[in-house]
Amino acid sequence: MKTIKRRLLILILMLAVKNSFAQVTPATNFLFAADSVKSGAAKDILTSFFQLGLSSLLGPDKELSINSNPFAVMLKRNPALSLDKNYKKYKPLRRLNFRLGVRFDSSFGFNGFSSGLQYSLIDQTDATTSDYIFHRLRTDELNKERDVLLSALNDYLVNEVPAADKPAFASNVNKVLQDVPFNKLDAGFQKIVKQLAAEKNLGKVNDVFANRGDSSFKQIDAAKYTALKNKIKNNLLWTIGISDSTYKDKFQFSNVAIVSKLTKGIFDADPGDNNLEVNMMAAYTFSNDTMRQGRNLKREIFTVESGINWIIRDKRTDRPFCEMKFSGSYYHNFANVYASENRDSLTINGTLRIRVLEDIWIPLEIKYAPKTGNIFGFLNIRANFTGLNKLLKGPS
Template sequence: MILKRFLLASAALLSVLGSWAQISGDTTRRPFLITADSLASGNYKDVFTSFFQLAFNDIAGPGKGIAFASNPYAMMSKSNPALLVDTNYVKYRHLRDLNFNIGLSVDSLWHLNGFSAGLKYAIVNKRDVSISHKFIGGNIRNTSQLKNFNRQVAIWLSRNIARDAAFAELLNTKVNLWENNDTFSFSMMPADVRDTVLAIINNPDNGLDTMAKLMKDDPNLIFKKTSDGIYKELEGRWQNKPLWIVAANSSFSAEGSGNLKAISPDNVMVYSEFLAGLNNPKCKIKWDLDVLASYSMVSDSTLTRQNIEVHKFEFRPGFNFVLKSSGTTSSEASKPYLEFKISGSYYHIFSALAPGQKADDNTINGELRLRIYQDIWVPVSITWDPASGKVFGYLSIKANFTALNNAMKKLGLGS
C-alpha cells in the first residue's frame, strides 16, 4: 500500500516535472534527486546525504533508472529504534558518515540494462550539529536570559503557590505554553497573567534587562520564536564548517537477451570533495568553497566492445554563492532559495588520445539552482570550453522526501 501510494505520488510529481526534464538540451543526463535535509543548501545536499535519498534518472528519456542512497545507521535504526538514543547515536556516527548507493537502469521496454553502486564516506563532517555537545553548550549560553526568565518564574511560583494555588497553576500553564509553543504570543495570556509576568520581567532585582527590552520592542512577543531563532542562527553558523568526503562509484551494463546477460563495467570513478563556508552565514550573499578532485575510467566510444579505457583526472575548484534567502530573521535567512555555483575544471587524460584530442583541457562551469517549492530545486547547468567555444547545458529537477510527502498530502495520498 505504501509502495503504491509512493508510486502514485511519484508519477503525479513526475508528470508535473517531466516537462522541465524534456527541455534538457544536452546529452549529459543528471538525476532527479529526493533528499532528506531541508535546511542545508542544495549544493551541500548533493555532496552528502544524511538519511535517505532516491533518484529517478532520465525520467523523460528512453533509458530510465532508479537509484537509492542511504547509510548503514539509517537502515539499522529502522529495525532497532534503540540505536536512536543519544549514546548510540554518537557511538555510531561513523556509520552515518558512510553513504552507499545502488541503482538500476532499464530500457524503454523496462528491461534491465545496467546497474550501479557506490560508497561515500565523510572524513570530516563538522556540519553535523546533531552530535555536537559544543553546539548544545553554545545554545544554552546564548539563551541565558531566557533561562533566567524561566527560573524567575519558578521562584515566583514557589513563593506564591501557597497563597493562590489556582492562579499559580494558571500562570505556570500559560508561561510553559509561551515558552514552548511557537504560535502562542504574549497577548494570548489572560490579562492578570500578563501583568504578573511583566512584573517579574521588570523587577530590577531579577536581572532580566534584555528580556525587558525584547518585550518593549515587541509587546506581542512569541517567546518560542525568539528561542528558536537563537538555535537556528547558531545552526546556520555550523553549516559553514568543513565537509570533506571521499567516494567511489561504478556502473555496469547488462547486455544480451533473456536471463543470460553479459555484465561489463561502463565507468569507475573515485573522487574527493571539500566544502567550507567562507563568510558569515548571516550575510545576504553567502559563499562556499567547493573543491573536487576525481579520477574516472570511462568507456571509449570508438571501440565496439565494452570497455573503460579512457582514464581521466579532473580537478574542479569552485565557489557556491547563495544569492537570495527568504525572510529577514536569522532563522529564515539560513534557508537558501537561489544559488549560483561557478567553477573551473582542469582535465588530464592518461589513456590514449583520439585524433585531435588534447591530453590537458580546461572548462568553466556554471550552475544556477532555484528553489521553486519548499525542497524542490531546479538546477540549470552550463559548461563552457574556452578552447572550442562550445557551450553545453542541462536542466534537471531535485526534491526531497518532505516535498514529496507534502505533494502526497495535497493529492490525498499521504498520511
C-alpha cells in the same frame, strides 16, 4: 516487450518510493526542517534523507537514481533510534549516503546499473552534532536569567502560596517559562513575576516582558535557534565516495570512480541573504580502454573542478530558490590517448539550478571546452524527499 519491461521497472521504482516514504514521522520531519535551508549543490553532495535523481535527460547516457541515507531510512521504521544514545551509536550510518541507479541510452533502452557510497569526512553544517550551537545555548545570558527566575518563582510557590492555589500557580510558572506570552497571563501572576524579576535584577528577562510581551520564550528560543543554524550552514562539508556503473549485458564494472567533494559558504550572511559558496570536486576514474583487448578498467582519468556557487534565497523563508555556479575543470588522462583527444584538457562550466517546487530542483549544466570550442549540455532533475512525497500524495 522491451518497452513493457522498461515501464514496469520504472513503475516498480516509483511504487517502492511511494510505499517507503508515504509517512513522515516527527523524527524524520526534524531532518527535513534542518535540511530545507541547505543549497541544492550541498544536497547533491550529501542528502539528509532521500533524493531521486534524473541525470542527462537530453544526453545519450541517462540515469535514474535514488540517493539516500541509511540511518534516515532506519529512523523512519524505528523512531526510537532518534534517542541521543542511538544517534551517537549510528554515527557512521548517519554520515553515509548510498546510491542505486539504472542507466538508459539515448532511446531510453536499458544500459546497465550504477551504484555508489559517499561518506562525509567533515560535516560542520549539522545542527544536531554541533558543539558550537550547544555551547551558545548553554552560555546564553537570557537562559541563565530564566533559571534565576525559575528558582525565585519556586521559592515563592513553596513559601507564599496556599496549598489549594499551588497547582494553578505551578501551571502559570510553566506557562511563563515555556510557551505562553507574558501579556497573555493573568494580571496578578504578571505582577508577582515582574516583582521577582526586578528584585533579582534580571535585565534581559525584564526587557522581554516590557518589549516583547506578546512573544513566548518558546518563540524567542525558536528564532534564536534558527539564527544559530544559519550561522553553521556555511560551514565545511567534505565527502569522499566511490561510484561505479555496470555493462548492460553483464554485472561487470564499466566504470569505477573515487570522488571527493567539498563545499563551504564564503560570507557570514544573515538569514534570507544571498551568499556565495565554494564548490570543489576531485575524481579519479577507471574505465574501459577501448585500445586494449577485452573489457578492462585501464583508462585512468584524473579530474579536478573548482567553482563558485551563487545562492539566491527567499528573504522570508531563507530557502534557496535559484543557484548559479561557475567553475573550471581540468582533466588529465594517464592512459592511452585516443585520436583527436588531448592528454590534458580544460573546460569552463556553468550550472543553473532552479527550485521548481519546494524540494525539486532542475539543474541545467553547460560545459564549454575553449581549446576545441565544443559545448556540452546536461539537463538533470533532483527531487529531494519532501517534494517527492507531496507529489506522490497529490494535492491535499
